[in-house]
Amino acid sequence: MSSVSNVTIAQALADFVAERQGIWAIKTYHNYRHTFKCFQEFIDPWKPIADMTRKDIIQFLNSPNIQRMAPRTQKKLIALLRVFFEWCVDIHEPRLLEHNPARNVRVAGIQEREKPDFTPEQVLEIVDAHPQPFQDMVYIYVKTALRPGELLEPKEHDGLWQPPRFNRESLRLHIPQSKTDVCRTVPIDGNHGGRLVETLLRHCNESMQIVFQGFNGDDLRVEFRNVKKRLRLPMWLHLHDLRKVGGQEHYDAGGDPLATMNFLGHKRLQTTMTYIRAKEATVRQAVEAMRY
Template sequence: MNQLIAQFLHYLRAERFFSPRTIFAYQHDLGKFVEFLESTNKTDIIHITKEDVRHFLSGCAETNGAVTIARKLSSIKSFFKYLGREGIIDANPVSDIEAPKLPEKEPSYLTVTEYQDLIAAVKFKATPYYLSRDLAIVILLLGTGIRLSELVGLTLDRVNLDRNDRNIKVKGKGNKERIIPLTIEVAGILGQYLKQRPDVSSNHLFISRLGSGLRARSVYGLVKKYLKAANITKDRVAVHSLRHTFGASLLNSGANLVVIQELLGHKKLETTRRYLHINNIDLRNAVEKLVLSKPQ
């Protein structure tokens, strides 16, 4: 069983180009599943039944929420789908097991005042050594909507600050590349950082004091620090909220959903629809713009 899981994880890494974080989640979930199977003396993959999976998930439900259960089931389903495609099993025992329904959470994003306060907090709180870097990070997250993993994966050769074609090339989920234009403001701040960026061997755009590529947890920590400094403490506001802010700003400025989908790197338009939340004020402002009668 463990050998099959190792093959599956290699497939995710080499052919599906999944991120290390995602692969770790698969490894963790499948590892727990194997532990459960071994406790019931089931070690042969062809003898695993639908009921085995249900019993495993039922046990997990005692200490885990619906989101975690859904993720574990998704990991198991992907694993068995891979085994079927490789001809290792004839029937998929989990194909018709339904995932628990998850409550739809409204994405958290910053208001104009809040993201202006965030930028001001960076300028006020950052040490001189980190100011240009941290400001460029926050501005790039707000001004492009890229994911945290995409930001730390950016390299110098993927940044184009030519004034006639300012953009960054991002490798998103599934190693799919997309090009995101940069505004004059974003390009200017990024350019200032590049002028002050230490000359090190690492090709990563954002680097640590040690000269290596900045890690995701470091970026997460510094963004949380500046959010706190800006007194932005509402629930579920973190790095991903800056991505939501970019999408919401595009929507409020009249951008087409398909355009937003492309910029955010969503595979399905339905994801973009769920991703962007229009609050009641936005709805009211939209309705107020309607003029049904001719002016007298």
């Protein structure tokens, strides 16, 4: 890794995109390329990233090309910038933007944290010390936005679903795919994009979305309770009725979603369990997947 004084925007961006190219959807990869192609029109790509100022970011966001974008695209672009600066802080050096006002672009409430640098022995020690939480985190990791916008439906009930396997020698997580039956291999040494071990140690409240299918409210209630019991984690879970506007309005007004479903008399309920960080695009995809 280059020293802090020599890390340029271009170098950081190249590392940033290369790390995510293997685990993110190609569409997202191209979004990054397009975003920072615009980015470089206003900021010198060979400028040391530690010298980037908040003024540079504001100038970029107020540029004519950005202002002509649709509001949703602007929102996505700002989110990409936040991720990029967080990545620079975490991957290159925690002190990289220590005295740089540009770090204010980061998501409010996220505190500084040092880059995880676990040795193989430390990883195994952490896993062995937290066997059940580790298994729960593996389950959540499979269901989270490992690839943004992708829905991984729970298939335990069909008898064909195989749980993820953890290889203690290579420190890799092998996750079978629900559609292709090809394993996705994810290193968990703490320095990969997913950072399963860091998440295990730090917190469990990451974005998650699981699609449930039930014939009535009672079936859904039982399945919901079983999932909470299996995970045994402090999660803010909500059941959203995404197929009926009236049910959604009732839920937004503070109504019990299960009671709402029974009240509406659904014969076949298809709902989504998600928490507050679920992305709008993911919810839209869930709605599309739920249509007959």
